[in-house]
Amino acid sequence: MQMTEAKRGMVTPEMDAVAKAEGKPVEFLLRGIAAGRLIIPRNVGRENVSVQGIGEGLRTKINANIGTSPDYANIDEEIEKAKIAVRYGADTVMDLSIGGDIDDARRRILRAVNVPVGTVPIYQAGIEVSKRGDIVGMSSDDIFNAIRRHAEDGVDFVTVHCGVTKVAIEALRRSGRLLEVVSRGGSFLAAWIIHNDEENPLYKEFDYLLELAREFDLTLSLGDGMRPGCLADASDVAQFQELLTLGELVERAWAKDVQVMVEGPGHLPLDHIEVNVRIEKEICKGAPFYVLGPIVTDIAPGYDNVTSGIGGALSAAFGADFLCVVTPSEHLALPTVDDVKEGVIAARIAAHAADIVKLGEQASRLDSEMAKARASLNWEKQFKLAIDPEKARRLHRGGLSKEEPCSMCGRYCPIKLLAQFMKKPEPSRTRCW
């Protein structure tokens, strides 16, 4: 287990690989993993995985959600989505399949990509139960068996909504939300708790969950079932009540050397983002923060790649470690392959913009390379450095430009003009801010 080894001061091959990829000394990884501030999600049984570190001081990572739905269950297409996501920079993939043969989807996706894979086993537990009755008829065994099945298949991290508890539901009732629960797994558990008047098994039997996680070095992603589903519900008592519970569970996980991250909103006005990140880091003692979005306005369905790009960039700049891709189809439909690509690129832009703040030159040197390519009107180099070389090339060519630099200014290119009149000294300035 990564955390056990880190606490003992033993470097694992995964730590070594992450240290190299991030340009950090391996001691940085050791200290971070031992303290819980960094994680390397990797199931001991997973094969052919290019590991990723997530957490403070590392490059901001992004996850792309894929998965079948009851209305449309085409595993080949989900695999295509997973591949395009990785191609455009997704660091991990989560399989959220809820339609068709869920086991088959997960197993094929695990073989199709070499990035860490996450799942939300409660979906499968609930859906299988719902086929013989009602979701609220799930037993504790149904839930844990689903988690075990996913872990046995080699899943590297699972979302577990352990913080959806009786007390969180009481807070939800007091909160007067416009949209009660928008988390799918959260809604399964909230309905279950209300119907059965019992405590959430993932909370009540958290020690058992930890035992299970230890068996596979399965990373737990503590889900935010109470995340706000609209700006009006942001940062309310239900959300923070759940976060307090998650903070407690983080420490219990660490005591058993189980790697954890904490999931966060969701929908937040711009001016709530900093506070949400800081509170998570405080309450959860620096555990990596994994945010879905946040999207910063509710009125742009069809463009939630943009709304979440804004929120994601800001969250990551303030310290969020892991961004979940939001596609243009969010709130409307299962995303298409193109939607996934659009979402991944917006999230990558957000992560990179934040990394320029968090990591300085290590991230911004790419931007400086692009600036130099622009200064020398070297188009091939610009395309090569672009986050989406094919699109950059296509737009440039489509612009009907002939010999001129680009079809926007044509022969009146400012870069070309000034180069005639100003001798360029060697750039000497260092960014110090």
Added chain:
Amino acid sequence: MQMTEAKRGMVTPEMDAVAKAEGKPVEFLLRGIAAGRLIIPRNVGRENVSVQGIGEGLRTKINANIGTSPDYANIDEEIEKAKIAVRYGADTVMDLSIGGDIDDARRRILRAVNVPVGTVPIYQAGIEVSKRGDIVGMSSDDIFNAIRRHAEDGVDFVTVHCGVTKVAIEALRRSGRLLEVVSRGGSFLAAWIIHNDEENPLYKEFDYLLELAREFDLTLSLGDGMRPGCLADASDVAQFQELLTLGELVERAWAKDVQVMVEGPGHLPLDHIEVNVRIEKEICKGAPFYVLGPIVTDIAPGYDNVTSGIGGALSAAFGADFLCVVTPSEHLALPTVDDVKEGVIAARIAAHAADIVKLGEQASRLDSEMAKARASLNWEKQFKLAIDPEKARRLHRGGLSKEEPCSMCGRYCPIKLLAQFMKKPEPSRTRCW
């Protein structure tokens, strides 16, 4: 003139219209315009214009750039871009035409849209001169005659790069930039100053410019010819040297009752944005701040609608008043009609996300309406409230959803599920943050 009337305490029909549109008492407009913190760009000769207020306390406005290029000069298409921009929420349009019949383009655009129209007359001055020689052969008369011609046609605001001065160019030389000057108008003037070893006529003869502006109540948009063209050049001495000059000119304009706004970056790392806005507001005594982007990474050509959406949202939340649309084709080519639409929508999202912070309920009530439409699974209402109803409807339908809420969760819709188990109280919470 709006400012003269405001200083006298006289309400103009334009102030009245803006006060109504913004839900503000007309005294707010009077005080703001008198103090220069607000502007209503409207040429006294412009007909059929739906006026807009720009500045502190008002809704964040967005401008869409259109215009022919030397490589592609199709005025009909530029008019189509202008119309689609206005349809998707552009509050103003700037005609940046530099190809074909520039006068005809401008005049037709002024007739085609009813929003305030801006231009950059130095382009036409330089281009006409370049047809008989070199751009650096422009005379002071060439420049002022172009401005007069635009004003006579009814243009409501013009970008004038008055801050590109000898001292700014000295600062530029010291600065060691990767990309010297990326402003088209800025490059014309910088080349002119270097070549002729003379001071910028727009600076030297600023009093004459003010007289000209007074004749038409032409609003001056003080251009940022020294704006950084890449992250590495952000917030450098050249940029701030120019800003200091602009701050001085703002006061001189106010003394003559000429309305002004100040243009700003450009390319900025996320953590430079707040400071850039605050410095502009400080140095320019609260004059409205008009930003181009800022884009927050250089490596995403093809997606600068997203990079500028991130920077624009943050700028506006910190106090920028006016966002210039950046399209996906920026840095690559003249934008297409679709590119303009994509850019406008990203800027509108940014402006609205910021207005939720700046204006509170006045802006966020739309988001709450959307949340209620989602809670009741009222799709028609969701489409109606969406920033792009057609796209939202198309994606939802394309998702192959039949009777279920949407094809992402299908019958496992969390909203639908929880509604069965949780009686919903009337929402009672007020946002107080």
